[in-house]
Amino acid sequence: MAYLRVKSIRGQKYLYLVKSAWDTEKKTSKQTIIKYLGIESDVTIDDVPEDYRNSKKISDYFLNQKYFQPKVQNELIEKLQADLLSSFKNGDFVTAHCFLESYEKIYGFESFIDEVMVPLIGKIGTLGNSKKIDLGTQTTCYNAIEDLLNMIIEHSSVNPSKKKILICVPNGEQHTLGTKILQTKLSLKGNTVYNLPPFTPSSLIMESIEHDAPDCVFVSVTLDENLLSAKRMVEKINEKYGLPIFVGGNAIKNNSENWDVPIGKNLSIPKILKLIQSKKLQILTTA
Structure with a gap:
């Protein structure tokens, strides 16, 4: 039976056409190299000898691999x-x-x-x-x-098993698409996410934090005129609950120097989740 084998050497992947045969004396399968095909990413099915191209294992390999080129x-x-x-x-x-x-x-x-x-x-x-x-x-x-x-x-969200995260926007914000994307990406990582709708009063945001007991809070700000409202919200949450707070959105990108807190730009979702896990920072802002 012929099939393809990938061998990694110093981080580079190489592809070989090999076959297995049963060794009756040693009572084990023995692998033999038929042909070295080249660097994996450069190999196409045309590099495989014609006699082996119709093998289902080999044709399936190239059918699947091509999508990742x-x-x-x-x-x-x-x-x-x-x-x-x-x-x-x-x-x-x-x-x-x-x-x-x-x-x-x-x-x-x-x-x-x-x-x-x-x-x-x-x-x-x-x-x-x-x-x-x-x-x-x-x-x-x-x-x-x-x-x-x-x-x-x-x-x-079938079996969320990690952190509980609350997402909210300050008074005056109407956007939902950015927070929905954030909610989706955090949910895919196994977190339970409470995404509060726009125009949720500050009092209800505080009640939600009290009721849902999130591990951290995300505040999203798109419009510059809502920065002051966002700052007040951050201060209230931090004063009462001392939770890690991430502040993001276009307004933060444009006005990051106006925040009297540490700024963490371009944090990836895994990095943010790692910070949440450590709980070393009480207030974080991410543009």
């Missing part, structure tokens, strides 16, 4: 973004769900958010700003995106 993945992502945008505009949520499910089987939900969804949100915003799509179409697209994110959250 950067060029193929980039082309797939561009096409998927175009197809998703078309389905959003037409209000075809069923097709959008099918696109998500197909992509997730190969690359996973996290890749869908980072590589497909976040850049697509930026494209939709650009189309709206340049008047290439009207406000109604833009809103329809954002609603469809939230629908997909809710689908991912439902899938990831």
Whole structure:
């Protein structure tokens, strides 16, 4: 039986065509190299001798591996973004769900958010700003995106086992897409996330913290005029509960020097979760 074997040498992966034969004397399977094929990322099925190309194991290997080649993945992502945008505009949520499910089987939900969804949100915003799509179409697209994110959250929240995290926005904020993406990414890591809606009064935010007992709080601020309100909220939460607080959003990027607390820029989700686990910092802000 012939199959492919990957061998790693000093961080570089090499591909070999090998076969196994039963050694009757030693009563064990013996592996023999048929051909060295080259560096794994450079090998195609054409490098395999013709007599072995029809092997199911070998053809399946190349069928699966090709999706993880950067060029193929980039082309797939561009096409998927175009197809998703078309389905959003037409209000075809069923097709959008099918696109998500197909992509997730190969690359996973996290890749869908980072590589497909976040850049697509930026494209939709650009189309709206340049008047290439009207406000109604833009809103329809954002609603469809939230629908997909809710689908991912439902899938990831079956057995949450890590931290409890509360996400909120200060008075005056109306955005939900950024906090929904954050909620989705944190949920995918096995956390229980309470994402409070816009216009939730400060008193109810405090009640939610009291009731849900989160391990940390995220405050998202998009508009510069809401920075003062966000600062007051951070002060209240820190004074009463002493929880780690992460403050993020476009307003923080533009006004990070105005915060009289440590600034931690461009923190990844794993890094944030590690900080939450350690609880070494009481107030953190992340742009």
